[in-house]
Amino acid sequence: MQPFNKYYPPDWTPEKGSINTYQGKHALGDRARKLKEGILIVRFELPYNIWCLGCNEHIGQGNTAYVVVSGARKKVEEWDPKETEVLEFQDEKVKEELESNPMYRLEHGLLDKKVMDDSVPRISQLVDLNEQQWADPYTKSQKLRRRFREEKKKERLAREEDEKIRDKHSLHIDLLPETVSDTIQAKRVEYDASHLLDQKRLQTAVSPLFRKKTQSTRLEHMAKTQTRLKTDPFYNPTHPFSSLQKRANPEDIVISNKKKKKEDDSSTSLVFYSDSDDDPN
Template identity: 40%
Template sequence: MAERKATNKYYPPDWDPSKGSINTYGGQHPLRDRARKLDQGILIVRFELPYNIWCNGCNNPIGMGVRYNAEKKKIGNYYSTAILSFRMKCHLCDNWFEIHTNPKNATYDIAGGARKKVEDFTAEDNETIEIDTPEEFERRANDKFARLEHVEQDAIKAKSGATVLTRLQRLNDRQWSDPYALSQKLRKEFRADKKAKAKEVAECKAVADRVGFAFSILPESESDRVGSKRIEFEDAEKARMERKLMDIKTGGLFSGVRASRTGNGRSSGALVKSRSTTDSKGLSAGSTVAQNLASAVRANTRLQLDPFLAGSTLKPSPAASQKMSLSASRQAPPAKAPLVDYGNDDSESD
């Protein structure tokens, strides 16, 4: 860094290379302000927290990776490896905390001023493969069967210990290997579902139209079937409804009504048959009477309109006489209309 800062900088006129570097000539350390405590064995360095900690001064959490200007110095040795101390000030308060290196365990230890945030996770929680112990390594190195067993177990562990994202990626690659076939399958299921829903709507609308409801009816569900089966009727009401349903299915349209109105012991079938016979006879007799009445009315009308026939005596034919006698025997003849009196010649002369 000193060489970079000295490049293209000001050189005093009385300086020459024989007098040493620019830093030596100017009386400055190459590290500038970082070496202000170098006489105490302290060097200012940029230190990054190796894990999450809690500050004992303000009791605030400080996350892993936060950087500080720390005072670095050597405090001992582990064999030939130096043990270093890093002392820094909290950026949230005036508290100082110190962290030491631990070459034996390849970790960092907090010497004071803070405490480590305990976050212990197993290999299963981290979705990683658990590292075997040194004893296990030695056993596998000396035992071939243990080595073979370890290979099989590692294969199973690697397959089951894959991350969730990896499993989803494999599943996605397997399912979407043919996007066209899958899209066709989805569209086919959608069309079938659409037709089923349209059929349900049509059935509900038909029921509403048949009953005469102005609102829509929901489709039948399993709860409706169960609820209808739980309805219980009284014995008398249930018997009456079953008998009425049986009469509707087996009998005629008016057979039940006519049978209920009869008070004698005849069967409903005989009663219906006799009624039908009587009705047919009455209908034929009524038609004959109506024809005779029409003939009589036409004859009387003709007598009223024709003055020459009024004074004469009309003799009906034998067939007409027979019809008139038959109608007179079955029904009283209608009242004869009075003949019109046109007078005589004397009255006309007057």
Template identity: 35%
Template sequence: MSSLAAARADNFYYPPEWDPTQGGLNKFHGQHALRERAKKIDQGILIIRFEMPFNIWCEGCESMIAKGVRFNAEKKQVGNYYSTKIWNFTMKSACCKHEIAIQTDPKNCEYVIVKGARRKIEEYDAEDAETLELPADEERGKLVDPFYRLEHQEEDLKKKKEADPVLVRLQRASDARHADDYAINKALRARLRSQKKRVAEEESVSRKKGFGIRLLPGSAEDAAAASRVKFPRKFDENRKLKRALISTSSIFSGSSGSSSNNNKRLELESKRRKIKAAKVSNLLSGGYKPSSWTQSRVSSSRHIA
């Protein structure tokens, strides 16, 4: 069934009622070979895909239509320039459905906007763009004169002689750059190998330090920024105080046993706490002012001891 549908779509299917004396399939079906594109062929109009040749401004909504935008345009002949036909392309703008008409200009090898839009004027300096400026229409008309053409050729030859040293130097530089492809490829591969080796070393160092990502090599700016970072002194004092409190706290539970071993252990532990409490008091007397909670904790430990 799918092959039959494909044959019908490609117009290769011949139904049983078709007779060769009736002509081709298009004539048999009563349609044109171009289908919907030729619905106005009796008026000399053919629907084509037209591409905008330059940037224009739509006169309907003042929006810009860029070069290369495509439209379904009606193509028809509106005249002749000698033996060359002049074609007119009529389309509708996609932004506001405004009608735009453009036709060819065989005399100047250009497109001309007839209605519905205006061309966007784009000027540039040929010297800044590093391009050659084409001669104006008046100069091109003067080139018909042999004397003017001879003078123009002499000026061109003079400009060529002035530009020859620069062109020769650029050509030599280009030839030297691409003279030995093997040497250039070898140098490039050596650089890539050294780069891969350096990346592998950085990744191994990062893995050894426990980082999941590759660390970039250190720089003088990073070292200077790290030296400017200073942690607060209070952090170190709090850390020392917490360590002292942990060392003075008992490792046994608060419940007293009835056995003699437990009593001995408690006596030893009380002695240790007295010694550690003296160390804590010495540490606190060094200029650190603990909070009320810390003082109550130390006093309670002394009371228990």
């Protein structure tokens, strides 16, 4: 909690002043340890290297190094600048040798001159190519703008086609660009001719919903059933899971009209009750 200056020990009271005075510390912390000498330590981090104008020393590189004693190991990152195609900096030892040894400086200068002479043809070729490409900036700009307009027009037409397909099939998703596999799959699909589709639609519209079985169909079904009964001893046409059992056709059901005999009223027997006058009692 010390960086936030919100921790107060139990023995602190407001009469003792601020918490920094009570702890004997400066508000700037350890950076103000040389404040009496007129030096305020400023800590910052920059994405580039800088040098102090007072002492002409490199700032940010550091004058110390961390040495792992135990419990861990340092990651060693080494690479060849030529293979990675990065700028190769001179080592500290090379710098010291160049400053102190004139012969080494001469040899190093000859090597640098040889590298420069080897790179001159390639650099000249790049310069000539650049001059040829941009000899007429107006023409190059016209070509770039024309190509940009053509690409923009193609993208607009593609978006319009996608919108038509989405509206036709009621799609709410974005369509991806067409690929080679999509073209192959589309060529494998075969469609009937338009006149054949019209004939099928007309036939479906005119034909009845339930077709009537003809006499030959019923006879064929009866022949198959009789043959199955003779050849298959386990066949039971009345079984509910029989494959040949079908629902009874209303045309195959025969209803006999029998008239109900009317009961003769005269044959109905009546119960005789004796008259009260005839009772002897």
